[in-house]
Amino acid sequence: MNARYDLVIVGGGPVGASLARALAGVDLAIALVEAVPPRDPGQxxxxxxxLALAHGSRRIFEGMGLWPRLAPHAHPIAHIHVSQRGRFGATRLHAHEEGVDALGHVIPTRAIGQALWAELPRQANLDIHCPARLTALELDATAARLHLETDDGPRTLEAALVVAADGGASPTRRLAGIDSEETDYGQSAVIATVTPERPHRDTAYERFTESGPLALLPMSEGRCSLVFTVRRDEEDALLALDDGAFLARVEARLPHQGGYVRVSPRRAYPLRLVRARRLTASRLALTGNAAHTLHPVAGQGFNLGLRDVAHLAEAIADAHRVGTDLGAPELLAAYERARRPDHDRTIGFTDFLARVFVLRAPPVGHLRGLGLVALNLCAPLKRGLARHTLGLTPPLPRLARGLAP
Ligand SMILES: Cc1cc2nc3c(=O)[nH]c(=O)nc-3n(C[C@H](O)[C@H](O)[C@H](O)COP(=O)(O)OP(=O)(O)OC[C@H]3O[C@@H](n4cnc5c(N)ncnc54)[C@H](O)[C@@H]3O)c2cc1C
Known part of the structure; x- marks a missing residue:
């Protein structure tokens, strides 16, 4: 006999695990399928x-009742400073001007994983299949069948609805036959934790340079998380530098920040844009990186995925309350319609920043500088940027208002 569920979530990364958690109070039979145990070093x-979590994402975690577990690991962002190297022009956002105590919070992904996976095994409506890998998928009008490879051999699950949260390469998306648009930026993000000599004053810096953007996010104990974007052909050389030479490169790109005294081991991520052409198929919805993998320049990828979770959890909870089939085409079409504008806006904004700030022609650099100055001076433009950064663009689902779905 196949195990039968209302909902199967494939992928227990931050997006899939958040969806499972968001539905903790809803009387459904849910399964979460994850290939790699959360504490495995290869997870x-x-x-x-x-990650930089937007203010709106904090509200979503509050709605899930998870914020008290995350708060001790989260450092507030009070100010954001955006500028470009070697050119005039900067724009600044301040939490007090936006009427919030923080524009966002900086939090390690491991802390998000630990908080979510501490709660999930206790959730009465949830079965966890881990380690278990989705290898085949059948979708038809009556049900979805998921074929898994587990340590105890093959298993098959049936569900009214499958949610893909299995990351940028999403096997579920591929098995469902959903195409994606893919753009290789030819860049890599080198990440590390650095300790500046001067206090960071809870300020996040985004600095655009000729080879790509560089972000510095404030953390506890005076440390900062660094995301240093370089052309792919510069990645090996940057990783091979000794710590002193690496920090000198960082200092050269952010001169007004002073020097740095320490750096953690570095790690690189190739950067590409992946966007699914559709968000749904019969009895299937895509969320998080499975739907959209973004350049990290504006720190939007997970925030966008968490908003997918908030919308989908609300649609599922509402359908359950009125007894509708969770895989009904109307529910899936409404999810697709609800998420498209936010995806278009966020992907468009991120892709624009990733491309326009690496163009080298002098007039372009000048216009970018003017753009940053204009953004800083023009209240409506700045307000638009702030709302986007805060992740508070309406319509807000219940979770994003701090309520249960
Ligand atoms: C350098 C860098 C910096 C970033 N900074 C930010 C930031 O500041 N703010 C922000 O919002 N975002 C940021 N992001 C983006 C963010 O990391 C991602 O959007 C987020 O981690 C995606 O989560 P996910 O759960 O959708 O996918 P993933 O984290 O990829 O999780 C997918 C899960 O699915 C599992 N899986 C895969 N295949 C299968 C299968 N066949 N069967 C079962 N399970 C499977 C995997 O094991 C994995 O656990 C950054 C990204 C990078 C690279």
Whole structure:
């Protein structure tokens, strides 16, 4: 007999695990399928990355009741400073001007993983299949069948609805026959934790340079998380530098920040844009990186995925309340319609930043400088940027208002 569920979530990274958690209070039979145990050193989601969580994402975690577990690991961002190397022009955002206590929080992905996976095994409506890998998928009008490879041999699960949260390469997306647009930026993000000599004053810096953007996010104990974007052909050389030479490169790109005294081991990620052409198929919805993998320049990838979670959890909870089939085409079409504008806006904004700030022609650099100055001076433009950064663009689902779905 196949195990039968209302909902099967494939992928227990931060997006899939958040969806499972968001539905903790809903009387459904849910399964979470994850290939790599969360504490395994090879776990691809919960690694050295440190994420900038938008204010709106904090609200979503509050709605899930998870924020008290995350708060001790989260450092507030009080100010954001955006500038470009070797050119005039800068724009600044301040939490107090936006009427919030923090524009966002900086948190290690491992802390998100630990908080989520501490709660999930206790969740009464959830079965966890881990380690278990989805290898085949059948989708038809009556049900979805998921074929898994587990340590105890093959297993098959049936579900009314499958949610793919299995990352940028998404086997579920591929098995469902959903095409994606893919652009290789030809860049890599080298990440590390650095300790500046001067206090960071809870300020996040985004600095655009000729080879790509560089971000510095404030953390506890005076440390900062660094995301140093370089052309792919510069990656090996940057990783091979000794610590002193590496820090000198960082200092050269952020001169007004002073020097640095320490750096952690470095790690590189190739950067590409992946966007699914559709968000749904029969009895299937895509979320998180499975739907959209972004350049990290504006720190939007997980925030966008968490907003997918908030919308989908609400649609699922509402359907359950009125007794509708969770895999009904109307529910899936409404999810696709609800998420498209946010995806278009966030992907468009991120892709624009990733491309326009590496163009080298002098007039372009000048215009970028003017753009940053204009953004800083023009209240409506700045407000638009702030709302986007805060992750508070309406319509807000219940979770994003701090309520249960
Ligand atoms: C350098 C860098 C910096 C970033 N900074 C930020 C930031 O500041 N703010 C922000 O919002 N975002 C940021 N991001 C983006 C963010 O890391 C991702 O958007 C987020 O981790 C995606 O989560 P996910 O759960 O969708 O996918 P993933 O984390 O990829 O999780 C997918 C899960 O699915 C599992 N899986 C895969 N295949 C199968 C299968 N066949 N069967 C079962 N399970 C499977 C995997 O083991 C994995 O656990 C950054 C990304 C990078 C690279």
């Amino acid at each position: 691809p989601s919960y690694d050295e990355r440190v």
